[in-house]
Amino acid sequence: MNKISFRRLITLSGAIILISGVFSGCGSNSNQKVLDTTTSGEINISVDETFEPIVQAELDVFHAIYLTAKIKAHYKSEGDVINDLITDSARAIVVTRELTPAELKPLQDKKLVVRSTKFAIDAIALIINPANTDSTFSMPNLRDIFSGTISNWNELDKANANEDITVVFDNPNSSTVRYMKEMAGKNQFSAKNFFALKTNKEVIEYVSKHKNALGIIGVNWISDSDDSTATGFLKKIKVGAIAPDDGQPGSGEYRKPYQAYIAQGFYPLVRRVYVLSRESHMGLGTGFAAFVAGDKGQRIVLKSGLVPARMPIRLIQISDNNLFQ
Known part of the structure; x- marks a missing residue:
């Protein structure tokens, strides 16, 4: 091999080593941030x-x-x-x-x-204890309950028990609390018969053990008939039916938060x-x-x-x- 060829070989080899060293250094940098993609x-x-x-x-x-x-x-x-x-x-x-x-x-x-x-x-579901005989609510009834005008079950129906309505939410900062405040036109609920737990699961458990409770949850927790957790919850409570305001779609009929009624706009709390x-x-x-x-x-x-x-x-x-x- 002549001197020129040998010198070129050395130069080329050095370039290859230099380039590979650069890529090796990049790959070994543990602090390098790897961006995510839409699927990784x-x-x-x-x-x-x-x-x-x-x-x-x-x-x-x-x-x-x-x-x-x-x-x-x-x-x-x-x-x-x-x-x-x-x-x-x-x-x-x-x-x-x-x-x-x-x-x-x-x-x-x-x-x-x-x-x-x-x-x-989505829909907001009203849940009650199975022993409670009243499971239907008009929208005016609900506004009266959440504004504090109605606080006893027998104010809804004289046949109901003479017991205070205990309204139970999932969390004081939850979306359900905000939604029901807006529905009732209230900035705050009365501390007397309203209180919040921490989760929807806790609301379901509380209502299952207290006859006078009215629980407010997302219907998502009880709507999947193929989910064992949802069907287990349904065995513990009853789901309330609501009649929309006069003049609204579905008015005059009490309906539960079935998927079809939510889709048609017949269930009002969506x-x-x-x-x-x-x-x-x-x-x-x-x-x-x-x-x-x-x-x-x-x-x-x-x-x-x-x-x-x-x-x-x-x-x-x-x-x-x-x-x-």
């Missing part, structure tokens, strides 16, 4: 505790399809969930409303855009469910939002007993003994 990576999300059953069902299927994705869900009250999005403790959240201008401002100050994806229509994401790139939060609003995700919503936001459903004739006794 690891993120935290915060979820309104009311929707734990449906969100967990969605996550189970999502993780089964996308094996390199890991979404860790934290179930909290609505107030805590929204705070997590604002403070960047969660990349995405599941809630029942859009953010207010005041909540959006700190995000907008950071040039962040919050993207909203509606994926379900709300939308959203995924809100603060991601500045096409990340895992964006991917999960697209999944729950897509075909597979909407079928999971349908099976759960809620109403899909983006998928037509077929209405069938139902009888009152199908699910909620």
Whole structure:
């Protein structure tokens, strides 16, 4: 081999070693941040505790399809969930409303855009003890109960027991508390006969043991007829039926929160469910939002007993003994 060829070989070898050293150094940098994609990576999300059953069902299927994705869900009250999005403790959240201008401002100050994806229509269910003989409520009745005008069961019907109505919520900062305050036009509830526990499960357990209790929960906890937890809860309580205001769809008829009545607008206590994401790139939060609003995700919503936001459903004739006794 002549000198020129040998010198070129040495130069080429040095270049190869240098280049490989650069890539090796990059690969060994443990502090390098690897961005997630729409179907891979690891993120935290915060979820309104009311929707734990449906969100967990969605996550189970999502993780089964996308094996390199890991979404860790934290179930909290609505107030805590929204705070997590604002403070960047969660990349995405599941809630029942859009953010207010005041909540959006700190995000907008950071040039962040919050993207909203509606994926379900939910209902608030009234639950009572099986020993309670009154299980029907008009909307005026409910406003009177939650405004404090009515506080005894026999004020609804003289045949009812002469007992105070104890209204039980899941959490003082929950979306159900906020919803019922707005329904009643109240900023606060009376401390006399209103109190909050911590979770929907605790509300169900309390109502099952106290005859005079009126529990307020998300229907998601009792609507899936194939879920053993939901059917177990239904054995412990009764579900109340509500008549809408005069002039509203379904007025004059008392109906329970069946999927068909929610879809038709005949059951009055309904709300939308959203995924809100603060991601500045096409990340895992964006991917999960697209999944729950897509075909597979909407079928999971349908099976759960809620109403899909983006998928037509077929209405069938139902009888009152199908699910909620």
